[in-house]
Amino acid sequence: MELPNQESLDKKQSIPLLLDSVEGRHSLIHPEHYQKGKGFTQQKKANLFYLHLDATPPRSEVSASKGNKVRLKNRMVYGNPVSLSLMGKEVSKVRSGVAGVYVSAETKRYQLYTSPFYYESEGDYEFYYYGVDQVGNVEKPKHFRFSLDFTPPTSQLTVLGPKQEDTFSRRTKIKLQASDAVAGVAQIHYRLQGPTKQKGIYRKQPLSFAKLKNGPYQLSYWALDRVGNREPTQEFSFYLDRLGPQVQVSAEGPSWRYKNKLFLNPQSRLLLTGVDQRSGVERIMYRLGRHFVPYQGPLTLPQQRRSQIAYYALDQVGNRSSLKKLTLVRDDSIPYTSHVLYGPIHREGLKIYGSRKTTIKLEGEDSGSGIASIFYQVDEGAEEKFQRSFNLETEGEHVIRYRAVDRVDNAEATKRLRLTIDNQPPEIAYQFGSPQVSSELDKPVYPLNTLLFVVAVDHAAGLNQLRYRINNQAPHPFSEPLRFRRRGSYQVTLAAEDRVGNIKMVQFKFLIR
Amino acid sequence: MKASLFFFFLCLFGPFLQAQEAQLQDCVACDFSGRHLPRANGAGLDLHKSMFFKATLVGANFIEANLAQADFTLASLRGANFNQANLEQADLTQASLVKARLIQANLDQAQLAQANLDEAILLRASLQGAKLEGASLQGADLRDADLSGALLFRADLRWADLRGANLQGAILDQADLTGSRLGKAQLQGAWLSRVTWKDVEWETANLSGARWMDGRLCGKESIGVCKP
Numbered sequence: 001m002e003l004p005n006q007e008s009l010d011k012k013q014s015i016p017l018l019l020d021s022v023e024g025r026h027s028l029i030h031p032e033h034y035q036k037g038k039g040f041t042q043q044k045k046a047n048l049f050y051l052h053l054d055a056t057p058p059r060s061e062v063s064a065s066k067g068n069k070v071r072l073k074n075r076m077v078y079g080n081p082v083s084l085s086l087m088g089k090e091v092s093k094v095r096s097g098v099a100g101v102y103v104s105a106e107t108k109r110y111q112l113y114t115s116p117f118y119y120e121s122e123g124d125y126e127f128y129y130y131g132v133d134q135v136g137n138v139e140k141p142k143h144f145r146f147s148l149d150f151t152p153p154t155s156q157l158t159v160l161g162p163k164q165e166d167t168f169s170r171r172t173k174i175k176l177q178a179s180d181a182v183a184g185v186a187q188i189h190y191r192l193q194g195p196t197k198q199k200g201i202y203r204k205q206p207l208s209f210a211k212l213k214n215g216p217y218q219l220s221y222w223a224l225d226r227v228g229n230r231e232p233t234q235e236f237s238f239y240l241d242r243l244g245p246q247v248q249v250s251a252e253g254p255s256w257r258y259k260n261k262l263f264l265n266p267q268s269r270l271l272l273t274g275v276d277q278r279s280g281v282e283r284i285m286y287r288l289g290r291h292f293v294p295y296q297g298p299l300t301l302p303q304q305r306r307s308q309i310a311y312y313a314l315d316q317v318g319n320r321s322s323l324k325k326l327t328l329v330r331d332d333s334i335p336y337t338s339h340v341l342y343g344p345i346h347r348e349g350l351k352i353y354g355s356r357k358t359t360i361k362l363e364g365e366d367s368g369s370g371i372a373s374i375f376y377q378v379d380e381g382a383e384e385k386f387q388r389s390f391n392l393e394t395e396g397e398h399v400i401r402y403r404a405v406d407r408v409d410n411a412e413a414t415k416r417l418r419l420t421i422d423n424q425p426p427e428i429a430y431q432f433g434s435p436q437v438s439s440e441l442d443k444p445v446y447p448l449n450t451l452l453f454v455v456a457v458d459h460a461a462g463l464n465q466l467r468y469r470i471n472n473q474a475p476h477p478f479s480e481p482l483r484f485r486r487r488g489s490y491q492v493t494l495a496a497e498d499r500v501g502n503i504k505m506v507q508f509k510f511l512i513r
Numbered sequence: 514m515k516a517s518l519f520f521f522f523l524c525l526f527g528p529f530l531q532a533q534e535a536q537l538q539d540c541v542a543c544d545f546s547g548r549h550l551p552r553a554n555g556a557g558l559d560l561h562k563s564m565f566f567k568a569t570l571v572g573a574n575f576i577e578a579n580l581a582q583a584d585f586t587l588a589s590l591r592g593a594n595f596n597q598a599n600l601e602q603a604d605l606t607q608a609s610l611v612k613a614r615l616i617q618a619n620l621d622q623a624q625l626a627q628a629n630l631d632e633a634i635l636l637r638a639s640l641q642g643a644k645l646e647g648a649s650l651q652g653a654d655l656r657d658a659d660l661s662g663a664l665l666f667r668a669d670l671r672w673a674d675l676r677g678a679n680l681q682g683a684i685l686d687q688a689d690l691t692g693s694r695l696g697k698a699q700l701q702g703a704w705l706s707r708v709t710w711k712d713v714e715w716e717t718a719n720l721s722g723a724r725w726m727d728g729r730l731c732g733k734e735s736i737g738v739c740k741p
C-alpha cells in the first residue's frame with residue numbers, strides 16, 4: 001500500500017492550506033469577523049469551520065481466542081488451536097477512524113485484514129500488520145510471532161545417592177527434571193504410594209526419603225508445561241530399604257548359645273553370616289581384639305576361656321546394622337555323669353543289688369555349656385537317650401553303660417554301673433529237730449522240747465532279717481532254733497526279708513504233745 | 514584220831530574198793546544210779562531200761578549188751594566198751610563217753626545231748642535219729658556210722674572222722690566241723706546251716722539236697738561242693 005502523495009493533494013486544492021500546527025481541532029473563520037486587537041467579534045456558524053488535524057496513525061492489535069497461552073520474550077505460545085483477530089484502534093485525540101488493517105502473513109503481500117486467522121497445527125508462525133486511518137495515517141508495521149505448542153514436556157528421573165538396582169536407602173534422593181521445547185515447564189507433579197504416602201509439586205530440592213517408612217514404593221510423576229500440556233504419568237518403582245542387615249553368629253562345629261553367650265567347642269570356628277532382605281550384605285566387620293576388621297572367613301577361637309566379639313554389617317545401600325556384642329566361651333570341659341539309685345539297694349563290695357522297685361536316675365553336670373544328653377545302654381541293648389528315671393525288671397546282673405555329652409559335643413568316657421536285680425524273696429526252710437510222732441486234726445504232732453530249725457536264704461542280695469511269730473505274740477528276730485517246751489497248739493509265722501525289700505512269709509501249724 | 518583218818522579214807526576210796534571189776538547180772542529196769550562200777554562187766558547182758566544215772570562205769574564192758582532205753586544221764590562211761598551194744602533210745606544226756614568204744618553199737622533215737630564223746634570210737638555205729646545236741650565229739654571216729662536224721666545241733670565235731678558216715682537228714686545246725694573228715698559221707702538232705710567248717714575234708718561228700726551253711730539248698734550232683 002502506498003501513502004497519498006502530498007503533491008497530489010496540493011493540486012486539488014485551490015487555496016493551499018498548510019496545517020502543520022498542533023494536532024487537534026482548529027477553527028477556520030472569515031477575517032471580517034476578526035478585529036485587530038479584539039479578536040473575533042462575532043461568530044456565526046455559517047462562517048466558522050472546524051478543522052481537525054489528525055497526524056497520529058492508528059494502532060492495530062492482535063487478539064487471540066481463549067485458551068492456554070504464555071508470552072515469551074519474543075513470541076506468544078498457545079497450547080491449543082487458536083483464532084487470531086486483528087483490530088485497529090485510534091489512539092489520538094482526533095479520531096478520524098481506522099480505515100483498515102493490513103496484514104502480511106507467510107511472506108505474502110499485505111492484504112486488508114477481513115477475518116480472523118485460525119491456526120490448528122503445531123508450529124511456529126509470524127505475520128506483519130499495520131493499520132491505516134481515515135486520513136491516511138499509516139501505522140508502522142508490526143511483527144507478531146507465535147507458536148502453537150501441543151507437545152507435552154518430558155521429564156526425567158535421576159537417582160542420587162546409594163542404590164542397589166531398585167533398592168534405595170534413606171540417603172538416596174530422587175531428582176526430577178523436565179524439559180519442554182516451546183512453552184517451557186510449568187510444574188512437575190509427583191505422587192508417592194507405599195507405606196508412606198506423599199504427593200505434591202516437585203520443587204527444586206530432590207525428593208528425600210529420610211522420613212519414609214521401609215518398604216516398596218511407587219513414584220508417579222508427570223510434568224506440565226506452561227500452556228497446559230501434561231505429560232503422561234510416568235511410574236517408577238523402588239524399594240526403600242531402611243533396615244540394616246542382620247548378622248548371625250554361628251559356628252562351624254559344635255556350639256550352643258544361651259542368651260548373650262556362645263559356647264563353643266575348642267575345635268569349632270566362628271562364622272558370621274550377614275543377611276539383608278533387599279540389597280544384600282556389603283561387608284561384615286568384627287572386633288575380637290582392639291580394632292574392627294572385615295570378616296573374611298571362619299574365625300578360630302581365642303585361647304582364653306572367655307572373650308568377646310563385637311560385630312556389625314553394612315548392606316549395599318549403606319544401611320548399617322546395630323553393633324552387637326557376644327561373649328564367646330571356649331568350652332573344653334568334659335561333662336560328668338553319675339548315677340543315683342532310689343529305692344531298695346544293697347551294696348556288697350563293688351556289687352550293687354536292687355529290685356524292680358529300684359529307680360535308676362542319671363545325673364549330669366557340666367561346668368561349661370551344660371549337659372545336652374545323657375545316653376545309656378542296658379546290657380547289650382540299644383543306646384537310648386536318658387529322659388526319665390527307669391527301673392530294670394529282669395532278674396539278674398545288668399550292666400548299665402552311660403555317658404553324657406554336653407551342648408558342644410564334649411563327650412564323657414562311658415561309665416558302667418553293675419546292678420543286680422533281685423526280685424525274688426528269700427527262701428525259707430524249716431526243719432523240726434524231732435520226727436513227727438503223730439497227726440491230729442490234720443496237724444502234725446511233735447514231741448515236747450522239739451527244736452524248730454529255720455533258715456532263710458536269699459540267692460542274690462542276701463538276707464536282711466528273718467522274723468518269727470508264735471501264735472499271736474509279737475514278732476521277734478530269729479536267731480536260735482525255737483524250742484517248744486509246752487504242750488499245745490502252735491501257729492508259727494516266719495517272715496524273711498532280703499536286703500532289697502523282697503519279703504517271703506511262711507505260716508504253718510502243729511501240735512506239741 | 515586214827516579212827517577218824519580211817520573213816521575218811523574209807524569214804525574216799527570205799528566205792529572203788531567195793532566195785533572192783535563188778536560182774537553185773539541180767540537185770541531189766543534195775544537201778545544202778547550213782548553206783549561206782551568201774552570196769553564193770555555187763556557184756557551180753559540184758560539191762561534195758563536200767564538206770565545208771567550218775568553211775569561211774571569207767572572202762573565198763575557192755576559189749577553186745579542190751580541197754581535199750583537205759584538211762585545213763587550224767588554217767589561216767591569214759592573208756593567203756595559198748596561195741597555192738599544196743600543202746601536204742603537210751604538216755605546218755607551229759608554222759609561222759611570219752612574214748613568209749615561204740616563200734617557197731619545201736620544208738621538209734623538215743624539221747625546224747627551234751628554228752629562227751631571225745632575220741633570215742635563209733636565205727637559203723639547206728640545213730641539214726643539220735644539226739645546229739647551240744648554233744649562233744651572231738652576226734653571221734655564215726656566212720657561209716659549211720660547218723661541219718663540225727664540231731665547234731667551245736668555238736669562239737671572238730672577233727673571227727675566222719676568218712677563214709679550217713680548223715681542224710683541230720684541236723685548239724687551250728688555244729689563245729691573244723692578239721693573233720695567227711696570223705697564219701699552222705700549228707701543228702703542234711704541241715705548244715707551255720708556250721709563251722711574250717712579245714713573240713715569233704716571233697717567226696719555227697720551234699721545233694723543238703724541245706725547249706727548259708728541256707729541255700731544244694732542241687733543235685735553236689736559232690737564235694739554245694740551246687741545250686
